[in-house]
Amino acid sequence: MSLTPILEETLIKRSQQKKRTSPLNYKERVFVLTKSKLTYYELRAEVVHDSTTLYIFAPSNESRSIWVQNIKEEIKHNVQIAAKFHPQFWQEGEWLCCGQVDKLAPGCEGYNLFGDVSRKPLPPVPGDESASAARRPPPPPPQEAQEEAGPGQEVVIALYDFEGLEPHDLTLKTGEEYVILEKCDVNWYKARNTHGDEGYIPSNYVTEKESDSLEQFVWFCKNVNRSKAEELLRKEGKEGGFMVRVSSNTGTYTVSLYTKNTGDGVATVRHYQIKETHGSPPQFFLAEKYVFGSISELIEYHKHNAAGLVSRLRHAVGDQSRGAPPTAGFSYDKWEINPSELTFMKELGCGQFGVVRLGKWRAQHKVAIKTVREGAMSEDDFIEEAKIMMNLSHRNLVQLYGVCTQQRPIYLVTEFMEMGCLLNYLRQRRGALGALELLGICHDVSLGMQHLEQNGFIHRDLAARNCLVNSSLVVKVSDFGMTRYVLDDQYWSSSGAKFPVKWSPPEVFNFCKYSSKSDVWSFGVLMWEVFTEGKMPYEHNQNHEVVMMVTQGHRLYRPKRASAHIYSIMQMCWMERADERASFTEISHMISDELEDDGHEL
Structure with a gap:
């Protein structure tokens, strides 16, 4: 089964050995993709692409799209795939994008394995256009009919994976798009995916699909302050390491940039405030000569041009603490938890109302379980208040997931905080x-x-x-x-x-x-x-x-x-x-x- 070709086409391969490039470095080769390998044929010999860097050019943008879509489909369950790549070429002994001098160095930019494959149109391939036209790519594989957003409907992009835990939930995949059908409350939305499936999703796991929604970018660190930014960038220690964060002035952003290119040779972190023009819509700039319609365009430009900065933005540094946030309850409108779904583990301490233990919900989600000692609290009043407390969801509040009230003692199930009080x-x-x-x-x-x-x-x-x-x-x-x-x-x-x-x-x-x-x-x-x-x-x-x-x-x-x-x-x-x-x-x-x-x- 693995030998059955998925795609077969004549593509253009760049030589891997020669340092300098010329038209002689580019050769047409027949490429074959199967479920187990990508190969090409060199003078009738089969060459299996393994660990080396391979530059391949498709004869058309349509052909490229088909190859990328099919390769993505085959590798999406491969846990060994590193979701990073080099956005520029290896040339003259270094990667042009990040300056690393090891050709096998890991990628420097995050790659969305499941996002779209659109890109700027490719330049025309030199040679006989009629011959290229004769080698038309095979038709794309059949796909399920996809739902499209209607006029006026809000489309969001998933920032994190979310595994639906109840039948009425909808599973989220990072980078995929969803149509919002109903905003049930501040914490939960009803949504539809591209296959027409509907269900509830946590609102803090998605962001609006717009041209400059910063949360979708790895370099955006929403909750990082100046001192934390310096700590993260120095820890990474890479020339041109950078992040974009929210500055103290409400509504403005700052680019924090690490460089070793100082007069005295001492590494430093510089902070540049992103400024806006007064027009409508506003434009963004770091240097007045270089103005852009969005912050993402500004960042993309300065990745390739320092334009007044101490260095160009070579290496995006993310916020390591940016894991998936807790949800307001395990599912929409679920505040009562079945105690049989709780596993009790070690004791963490004794609180004002009783013992607190580390536990798991449905044997997979770590939680803290507070046992409310009988007679320690006014239970009926608290149970009503618990529904309100669950809706208080914030990065700096310990999340209440739910309560067990159908037996005594009552249990409070909350977010587990590893480092304690x-x-x-x-x-x-x-x-x-x-x-x-x-x-x-x-x-x-x-x-x-x-x-x-x-x-x-x-x-x-x-x-x-x-x-x-x-x-x-x-x-x-x-x-x-x-x-x-x-x-x-x-x-x-x-x-x-x-x-x-x-x-x-x-x-x-x-x-x-x-x-x-x-x-x-x-x-x-x-x-x-x-x-x-x-x-x-x-x-x-x-x-x-x-x-x-x-x-x-x-x-x-x-x-x-x-x-x-x-x-x-x-x-x-x-x-x-x-x-x-x-x-x-x-x-x-x-x-x-x-x-x-x-x-x-x-």
Whole structure:
């Protein structure tokens, strides 16, 4: 079966041996593609294409499209295929695209195995056009009828694979297109694929199909700040390594570029702000002489031309933490989880409501399972609230997947965070984290709290102990809103050990008055925890002493690791009057500004 030809055609092959190219380097050869190999015939001898780089030219764009489509179809299940390629030729001892001098060096640009195969029209092939016309390519293999989007329908592209877990779900494949039929809520859409299959998909797994939707590009790092960009680019250490990220100024983007071509030979990272013209539609540029209609076109141009940059953009560096995000529940409108589908593994700790264990859902998805000890919480009220909490989906919030309420004890099934709680993370790495890394932790928490604030949700117990860290070192806020359902009177007594007095503003320990602004006060204390690398606030004072001190205007001292400006942000959180405190939106912007700069001018 593997010997049956799928395609057979005379193509043009470039010589692999000669360094310099000339018309003599290009020969017509008969190529045959089967299910097991790609071969061509050299003077009647069969040559099997294996590991060497092979340059092949088709007689027409139509022919090229057919060959690429068929090759893609045959290799799509081959796990050994590296989805990277060199977009330019090997010439004069180096790859023109990335400058690598090893001919067998791995590809430098991500390649979408399942995307379309369109490209700019090929130049005419020298030679007899009539002869080329006589060698017409075979007709394309029959394909299933594909659904097309109707007028006014929204088309999206999948950013990640999604395996449909319920019969009403629709499986997503990275790079493929889908038509949105209904936006059921902010987290789930009903969609149709190109084969006409319909089902529910997570909204955070797709992006709109438009000419400059940046999320589809490997070089776009949406959640990377300036210090993290420098860390990633230096770690990669490749000349011309670059990424595009969101800068602190809302709505603008920055190109971060790594180079060793400095006067003193010391590697550095430069940051260039992408600017817009004032016209409609706006155009984008790094240097005023070179203006483009989209950011992707700008990046493509500067891959080939430095045009004022310290280097051309040679090597795209992605965000390694950009894995598939958690979904708001395992499927659309699924918040009740069957406990028989849970596998309990090792104990992770003991929380306020009971034991927390590592587990798996349906034996494949890692989760954290919180057992709610009977009598520890007001269960009926919480179950209603859980449906709302599941819809709070954000990169910096620990995702609630669902609950098991049909038996006792109740289980809460959440996203598993590999590195554990933030407080322990800070204490275990005392002295090893830089000031910008500490500020980055605060930024993560502020973004999660900003999302809660914008959705009218109050945490009530924000502290480093209630934030978690995942394997990509992203910090997420956990246990938001849970304290409302505590039935332990001691927890609420300001004289008891459990009440979080040291994180609470005057209006809470005096009047139990909670708001987003009381969360802001707690955030200021969390910032203090971060910059002291896990110290206890007011460590030498009892709760009743702290109440008196705060009421009299006393505030926590400035940590040694915090600059005067960072400490001023903490002080803005500790204003006595709630209405004088900054919002989380303002706080996240202030922290972002500290992590950023304005970029380099050209």
